[in-house]
Amino acid sequence: MPSASASRKSQEKPREIMDAAEDYAKERYGISSMIQSQEKPDRVLALVKDLTVQKADEVVWVRARVHTSRAKGKQCFLVLRQQQFNVQALVAVGDHASRQMVKFAANINKESIVDVEGVVRKANQKIGSCTQQDVELHVQKIYVISLAEPRLPLQLDDAVRPEVEGEETSTSQAIFRLQSGICYLFRETLINKSFVEIQTPKIISAASEGGANVFTVSYFKNNAYLAQSPQLYKQMCICADFEKVFCIGPVFRAEDSNTHRHLTEFVGLDIEMAFNYHYHEVLEEIADTLVQIFKGLQERFQTEIQTVNKQFPCEPFKFLEPTLRLEYCEALAMLREAGVEMGDEEDLSTPNEKLLGRLVKEKYDTDFYILDKYPLAVRPFYTMPDPRNPKQSNSYDMFMRGEEILSGAQRIHDPQLLTERALHHGIDLEKIKAYIDSFRFGAPPHAGGGIGLERVTMLFLGLHNVRQTSMFPRDPKRLTP
Amino acid sequence: MPSASASRKSQEKPREIMDAAEDYAKERYGISSMIQSQEKPDRVLALVKDLTVQKADEVVWVRARVHTSRAKGKQCFLVLRQQQFNVQALVAVGDHASRQMVKFAANINKESIVDVEGVVRKANQKIGSCTQQDVELHVQKIYVISLAEPRLPLQLDDAVRPEVEGEETSTSQAIFRLQSGICYLFRETLINKSFVEIQTPKIISAASEGGANVFTVSYFKNNAYLAQSPQLYKQMCICADFEKVFCIGPVFRAEDSNTHRHLTEFVGLDIEMAFNYHYHEVLEEIADTLVQIFKGLQERFQTEIQTVNKQFPCEPFKFLEPTLRLEYCEALAMLREAGVEMGDEEDLSTPNEKLLGRLVKEKYDTDFYILDKYPLAVRPFYTMPDPRNPKQSNSYDMFMRGEEILSGAQRIHDPQLLTERALHHGIDLEKIKAYIDSFRFGAPPHAGGGIGLERVTMLFLGLHNVRQTSMFPRDPKRLTP
Numbered sequence: 001m002p003s004a005s006a007s008r009k010s011q012e013k014p015r016e017i018m019d020a021a022e023d024y025a026k027e028r029y030g031i032s033s034m035i036q037s038q039e040k041p042d043r044v045l046a047l048v049k050d051l052t053v054q055k056a057d058e059v060v061w062v063r064a065r066v067h068t069s070r071a072k073g074k075q076c077f078l079v080l081r082q083q084q085f086n087v088q089a090l091v092a093v094g095d096h097a098s099r100q101m102v103k104f105a106a107n108i109n110k111e112s113i114v115d116v117e118g119v120v121r122k123a124n125q126k127i128g129s130c131t132q133q134d135v136e137l138h139v140q141k142i143y144v145i146s147l148a149e150p151r152l153p154l155q156l157d158d159a160v161r162p163e164v165e166g167e168e169t170s171t172s173q174a175i176f177r178l179q180s181g182i183c184y185l186f187r188e189t190l191i192n193k194s195f196v197e198i199q200t201p202k203i204i205s206a207a208s209e210g211g212a213n214v215f216t217v218s219y220f221k222n223n224a225y226l227a228q229s230p231q232l233y234k235q236m237c238i239c240a241d242f243e244k245v246f247c248i249g250p251v252f253r254a255e256d257s258n259t260h261r262h263l264t265e266f267v268g269l270d271i272e273m274a275f276n277y278h279y280h281e282v283l284e285e286i287a288d289t290l291v292q293i294f295k296g297l298q299e300r301f302q303t304e305i306q307t308v309n310k311q312f313p314c315e316p317f318k319f320l321e322p323t324l325r326l327e328y329c330e331a332l333a334m335l336r337e338a339g340v341e342m343g344d345e346e347d348l349s350t351p352n353e354k355l356l357g358r359l360v361k362e363k364y365d366t367d368f369y370i371l372d373k374y375p376l377a378v379r380p381f382y383t384m385p386d387p388r389n390p391k392q393s394n395s396y397d398m399f400m401r402g403e404e405i406l407s408g409a410q411r412i413h414d415p416q417l418l419t420e421r422a423l424h425h426g427i428d429l430e431k432i433k434a435y436i437d438s439f440r441f442g443a444p445p446h447a448g449g450g451i452g453l454e455r456v457t458m459l460f461l462g463l464h465n466v467r468q469t470s471m472f473p474r475d476p477k478r479l480t481p
Numbered sequence: 482m483p484s485a486s487a488s489r490k491s492q493e494k495p496r497e498i499m500d501a502a503e504d505y506a507k508e509r510y511g512i513s514s515m516i517q518s519q520e521k522p523d524r525v526l527a528l529v530k531d532l533t534v535q536k537a538d539e540v541v542w543v544r545a546r547v548h549t550s551r552a553k554g555k556q557c558f559l560v561l562r563q564q565q566f567n568v569q570a571l572v573a574v575g576d577h578a579s580r581q582m583v584k585f586a587a588n589i590n591k592e593s594i595v596d597v598e599g600v601v602r603k604a605n606q607k608i609g610s611c612t613q614q615d616v617e618l619h620v621q622k623i624y625v626i627s628l629a630e631p632r633l634p635l636q637l638d639d640a641v642r643p644e645v646e647g648e649e650t651s652t653s654q655a656i657f658r659l660q661s662g663i664c665y666l667f668r669e670t671l672i673n674k675s676f677v678e679i680q681t682p683k684i685i686s687a688a689s690e691g692g693a694n695v696f697t698v699s700y701f702k703n704n705a706y707l708a709q710s711p712q713l714y715k716q717m718c719i720c721a722d723f724e725k726v727f728c729i730g731p732v733f734r735a736e737d738s739n740t741h742r743h744l745t746e747f748v749g750l751d752i753e754m755a756f757n758y759h760y761h762e763v764l765e766e767i768a769d770t771l772v773q774i775f776k777g778l779q780e781r782f783q784t785e786i787q788t789v790n791k792q793f794p795c796e797p798f799k800f801l802e803p804t805l806r807l808e809y810c811e812a813l814a815m816l817r818e819a820g821v822e823m824g825d826e827e828d829l830s831t832p833n834e835k836l837l838g839r840l841v842k843e844k845y846d847t848d849f850y851i852l853d854k855y856p857l858a859v860r861p862f863y864t865m866p867d868p869r870n871p872k873q874s875n876s877y878d879m880f881m882r883g884e885e886i887l888s889g890a891q892r893i894h895d896p897q898l899l900t901e902r903a904l905h906h907g908i909d910l911e912k913i914k915a916y917i918d919s920f921r922f923g924a925p926p927h928a929g930g931g932i933g934l935e936r937v938t939m940l941f942l943g944l945h946n947v948r949q950t951s952m953f954p955r956d957p958k959r960l961t962p
Contacts, residue, residue, distance in 0.1 A: 034895050035926040036868040037759040037875050045757055063757065065722070065923060083722050111923045146894060148923035173722065180678040187668065197661040199748045199934070201953045202683065202731045203696075203707075205960040215684075216699045217707065219745075220737065220957050226684075226698065233953060236962065241546070241564050241654065249730060250683045256701065264700075267680045276526055276544065278518040387517040394518050413627060414515050434962055442546060442592045442629035445516040453680070472682045472714060476701050479686040481717065481915055 025098035029105070032115065032143045045115075048082035051132045055120040062087075062116050062137065063145065071106035078105060079130060080116065080137070084170040084307055087132040088123075089116060089139050096140040105139070111148035117141040174307035175469055178297060179457045181304075183248060185296040186269050186451075189289045195244040195271070200233035202226055202250060206431060215254045215264075226252035229450060234272035235411060236438055238446045244273045244285075251450070256476050260465045261403065261455060265474040269456075271408075272448030279384070279394050279410035282447035286408065287323035287370060290398065290451075294319050294368070297460060305461070314462025317367050317400075324360070324369040328392070331371055334359050345391060347378040357402020367459075372396045381425040382418060382435075384410035384447075394447070400459035408449020415439045506579035510586070513596065513624045526596075529563035532613050536601045543568075543597050543618065544626065552587035559586060560611060561597065561618070565651040565788055568613040569604075570597060570620050577621040586620070592629035598622040655788035656950055659778060660938045662785075664729060666777040667750050667932075670770045676725040676752070681714035683707055683731060687912065696735045696745075707733035710931060715753035716892060717919050719927045725754045725766075732931070737957050741946045742884065742936060746955040750937075752889075753929030760865070760875050760891035763928035767889065768804035768851060771879065771932075775800050775849070778941060786942070795943025798848050798881070805841070805850040809873070812852055815840050826872060828859040838883020848940075853877045862906040863899060863916075865891035865928075875928070881940035889930020896920045 046060040064080035064087075074093040079086050091097050091105040108114065118137035126133045187197065203217060203224050215226040230247050237245045251268040271289070275281040294317060297305070308314075332342060335356055348356065360369055376385050376393040386392035395409030412418045415436050422432060429436070457469035467473040472481060527541040548562035555574040560567050572578050572586040589595065599618035607614045668678065684698060684705050696707040711728050718726045732749040752770070756762040775798060778786070789795075813823060819840060821833055829837065841850055857866050857874040867873035876890030893899045896917050903913060910917070938950035948954040953962060 034898065035758060036865055037761070037891055037926075038868045040759045040761065043758075063925075081722075083724065109923075113923045113925055146923045146925060149921045169722075176679065176723070177677055179680075180672075183678050184668065184672055187665065191661075191665055196658055197664050198657065198952060199660075199731075201746055201955055203733070203746050203955055203960065218697045219960065220735070222960075224960055232962075237952070241650075242657070243564065250680075252684070254701070265682055265684050277516060277524075278521045280518070280521065384517055387519045410518055417515065438962075440630045442590075442594045442627045444544075444594055444627060445518075471679060471718070474682055474684055479684065479700065479703075479705055481713075481919075 023098050023100045025096065025101040028096060028141045029101045030143055031147065032145050035145065047085075048080060048087050048132060049085040051087050051120055051135050051137065053122055053134050056122045056135065058120050059140070060118065060120060060137075062118070063113065064116070066108050066110055066112050066114055068110065069106055069108060071102065074099070074102060076102045076106040078108075078139075080114070081169075084173045084303075085131045087135065087137055088127050088130050089118060089137040091139040091142065101142070105142055108142075108144060109148045109150045112144050113146040113148075115141075115143045115145050168311070170307050171311045174304035175457065175461065175463075176471060178301045178304045178308070178461070179453065179469060181297055181301050182293055182453060182456055182460075183269075185293040186248070186289065187246070188296075189292040190244075190246045190271070193244065193285060193289075195246045195273075196237075196242050198234070198237050198242070198245045198247050200227070200230035200247050200249065202252070206434075213254045215252050226254075228253055230268065230270050231272075231448070231450070232435055232438070234270060234448060235443075235446065238272055238274050239438055239441065239443045241444075243444075246271045248453075258476060260467075261458075263454065263466055263470060263474055264476060266455075266466075266470070267453035269451040269453055270448070271450075272446060274444035274446045276445075279445075279447040282410075283325070283370065283372070283396060283408075284322070286406070286449055287325075287398070290368065290406075290456075291319060291321060291323060293456075294460070308461050308463075312461070312463055317460050317462075318361075318365060319368040320364065320366045324364050324366050325372050326360070326369060327373045328371060328375065329373070331356055334363075345375040345377045347375070353399065353404060354402040357399055360399075361402075367401050368399065370396055370398050379409060381421045381427055382409075382411050383421075384412050385421075396449070398449075398451075400456065401462065403455065403459055405455045405459060406449045406451045408447065410445070410447040413439055413443035413445050504579050504581045506577065506582040509577060509622045510582045511624055512628065513626050516626065528566075529561060529568050529613065530566040532568050532601055532616050532618065534603055534615050537603045537616065539601050540621070541599065541601060541618075543599070544594065545597070547589050547591055547593050547595055549591065550587055550589060552583065555580070555583060557583045557587040559589075559620075561595070562650075565654045565784075566612045568616065568618055569608050569611050570599060570618040572620040572623065582623070586623055589623075589625060590629045590631045593625050594627040594629075596622075596624045596626050649792070651788050652792045655785035656938065656942065656944075657952060659782045659785045659789070659942070660934065660950060662778055662782050663774055663934060663937055663941075664750075666774040667729070667770065668727075669777075670773040671725075671727045671752070674725065674766060674770075676727050676754075677718075677723050679715070679718050679723070679726045679728050681708070681711035681728055681730065683733070687915075694735045696733050709734055711749065711751050712753075712929070712931070713916055713919070715751055715929060716924075716927065719753055719755050720919055720922065720924045722925075724925075727752045729934075739957060741948075742939075744935065744947055744951060744955055745957060747936075747947075747951070748934035750932040750934055751929070752931075753927060755925035755927045757926075760926075760928040763891075764806070764851065764853070764877060764889075765803070767887070767930055768806075768879070771849065771887075771937075772800060772802060772804060774937075775941070789942050789944075793942070793944055798941050798943075799842075799846060800849040801845065801847045805845050805847050806853050807841070807850060808854045809852060809856065810854070812837055815844075826856040826858045828856070834880065834885060835883040838880055841880075842883075848882050849880070851877055851879050860890060862902045862908055863890075863892050864902075865893050866902075877930070879930075879932075881937065882943065884936065884940055886936045886940060887930045887932045889928065891926070891928040894920055894924035894926050 045063050064082045067079040067081035069078045076091045078089040080089050091102050116139055118139040120135050121138050123136050204227050217224045247270050250265055273282045373392045374395045379393050379395045384394040397404050398406040418436050454466045454469045458466050526544050545561035545563045548560040550559045557572045559570040561570050572583050599620040601616050602619050604617050685708050698705045728751045731746055754763045854873045855876045860874050860876045865875040878885050879887040899917050935947045935950045939947050
């Protein structure tokens, strides 16, 4: 199907070359006709990552992007890239390639996709600039499958298509492959623990948590809102006896926060679970799920971790089994010992969270821990008070490298106590009537929490901005692409 | 922790009983104090589904809902329900239970959650009304853990909490457990095929497909829109060399359609994949993914399928391997032979789709097939024309029981042809500039499609309304709960 004569109008430069007369190699290169599924050839395409000395002297076909090209006399060196792997290819004047063919190869716009037939040859010396260091490909045929225009898009997202010259392309590939792994490990672990995946609606009729920071949607002739959390729906599923549920989906926050860790739309990994006697049953399931994710990533995604580390060096992520659980008052004591002045019922500021992360790392050598028993005063109205201490609550946050990645609690499952707590918080009961009514028909005791996917990815890899771990980040100033 | 003396103010009826004097069983029943995670007892709770003759004469603790209760002289029969399983329990005046305790048990509001200690006894005869037909539980202690109010919620969704007396609770449980299985099998299959899961944004700056049927969102001081499809983002990932991607997430359609199969928010299972030579490479991967889902459901979810069938009888879902692929012109011939009058470039109406489904079932004995090569005229502008026949296109739909569940195509990856086709469709090029520009930098040939999760669940189970397979359905008239 690739054919030297099938040039297309828009691609003037290669055509000019191909028009040259007396070219003994003219069938061996050119612009392929557009792949419109005309044929089903049985040609097998090799993967760049499989080009090793085991394949020495074999003839292979490869489809890859032209990462770089460099003409040098009668030769042209190309680096061919396929995802995070690349290999050096050589087009040299000789039996297979003519002078015109070398010139054609040298003039292919970078990032164009080419089909290359070549012989795998053991390299005389290690090729340091490529992932396939021990071989090079001696090109016999080269056809352009998809021609790139000779410049880079300006409006495409830098996370997806950054500077081509650097390592960013491989880094982005690695980050998002690892992120896919987090989602997979999260589900795999929970399905093995007999959780049921649920789908919760994103368009809702009333603002879920009091109405602040919520996006409004025009819904036919009325207004609706975007869900800030799937919590109500997770809890309804618990009330409907699903016992253990999780969901993965977008969460919307209309907060005008322009920080390294806030997005207006992020992916929530949410868990809710009925328990028998103590919310620590849930706490332990969640912590174990995160530990399984960390382990799975370190076992199955070392290539990706190392690729990211090359551009963004970072210490490996450390965690303990079982997970370290500190009570809020213990954390306060550690902070006070380090000179921080804080009240017993005061929430942690971001700098104090980070400082605490460092103190915990020094003392316990872990990047992951649970902070349990937050002051009741700093948690939402539906948080179960601690029966042993009215100023505390059965609630917790989890931290990675000193930053919060999960917030959760035992929820109040008794409608009377829920009503009392809502009134205490000055919440209009009318607005949360449906929520309170959910618990009037025998609700099991339950707890849960929500994890931010982009934060987990960022902190596991030791990155510093959540925009690096969102393919298409949304913040108050950014809605494209 | 359960304690007869710990009654709560709001629960007057049981308290009255407990106030009765001279009750030798008074420590053996009552309203438990609210579970606030006071203690961590090491009591093990048995599962209702595990109560079989193997456990005969064992003493077990069970936490379950009171499904029904029926007092009969000195005895009270309870049916205790746990998700889709239930068991008969007997409280009878004797050594363990007093007259007051039997009365207490008989008066517990249905749907209340109770902790019961009892002896598992082999039943004298099969208990036809319960899933655990061979045993009954002889109750020694009974405590209410969470008391239901004595009526049913009106505003809770019928899919989640329908009439308690019927089989609907078990049916809903089974439907949504099976739906969770569809999501799991979809991912498992694709991860095994080296696909990468991606997360695409739902808030977008421009209406993706021309602007019709799109919900508008207030985004800080501007307007934004809810994504009608992740297609642009899937395609950008293909352009960024992710090769094979999938995503699962909400899809929003502001269509004022009030049918059995339309929702304004549904869950899309989306696939996009680069291919080498022919879009059938992708078609086959998608069809195989669906086949793996069907097989996995039939292997792992027989209990759920049978539970649903009890209330909604239906033939088992049939499919072929490899999947039947018909071309549009073949389907037209079948329809015409059946008396339908249709033009060559006319789209299928819903009744004709259904009729075709019946004809295909008769002829090929399959409930699942692919319809390939749709007329170019009835497909979106980005659909790749068929190079062999300018009136056809490289596009396809997939059907289950005669209803469409997936629509897909080879996409045009060449910006020049894409521009021509957009102009042909009268589309304003300015509005799709970012989309077209995505393909200027060397796009691999690719194809994909989007599957509606609720439809797959509905049609696999032979149900007749997509609202039965959405926990919290959204349509033009329904936004709650």
